[in-house]
């Protein structure tokens with residue numbers, strides 16, 4: 001597990017500059033097949049059932065302290081996956097999940113525990129943005145009942161399709177009583193600073209946190225651009241890629257819609273060309289803490 005890291009900002013009082021700090025917390029680790037991260041010429045079903053090379057990846061949750069409140073990007077995996085033998089449904093779906101993932105989540109790897117370790121309280125979370133609705137991103141929802149939960153319209157629609165659980169999307173863990181879900185629609189924008197993206201959603205209304213559509217890993221996957229006055233911009237890409245080097249090398253993962261993923265990679269790299277100091281952070285990037293520390297030193 002990598003250590004928690006904080007990227008601190010001087011509080012600013014006008015316009016884009018209302019980001020006070022950005023940190024990463026780790027909610028345990030997962031093991032996935034090497035082919036899951038790096039892709040394979042073999043069919044997915046082959047490596048899922050016969051692959052023998054497992055890679056350990058952290059389950060990162062990003063914590064953004066905005067002047068209007070605490071915002072999370074994803075919420076990790078519910079620890080019940082390691083304590084409840086019936087966590088995965090029986091039958092094909094459960095068999096599939098057990099061959100796809102192995103989780104290692106300690107008792108203090110809860111969202112509440114890790115937020116406290118970072119100096120926050122789960123009760124302070126105002127919004128949680130979901131890159132997508134896979135099980136290892138929605139696990140902390142029950143710990144933040146007061147928070148607005150934001151997901152793209154497309155991802156919500158995807159969850160409502162029959163057999164979403166075969167794609168690691170479990171409605172029982174998402175549509176929980178009292179959860180304050182809000183589906184967002186990306187709006188057309190001609191903001192040249194985020195080209196080539198033509199659609200976006202301004203989360204706080206001040207341009208400091210902008211959601212961008214990056215489908216491919218799932219049909220409604222999104223990324224979040226965080227901008228401050230005096231620090232490098234950050235782009236949280238969820239599971240678009242499992243690390244920035246893979247994105248830069250154009251190495252597509254083993255799952256998802258490759259055509260959409262390729263387009264997403266190209267857009268993110270084009271954005272980086274316009275913003276050379278852009279720091280790209282994946283949800284399972286083992287180097288996230290290091291990247292945030294480095295970005296912080298460039299203030």
Ligand SMILES: [Zn+2]
Pocket residue numbers: 132134217239
């Ligand atoms: Zn995912």
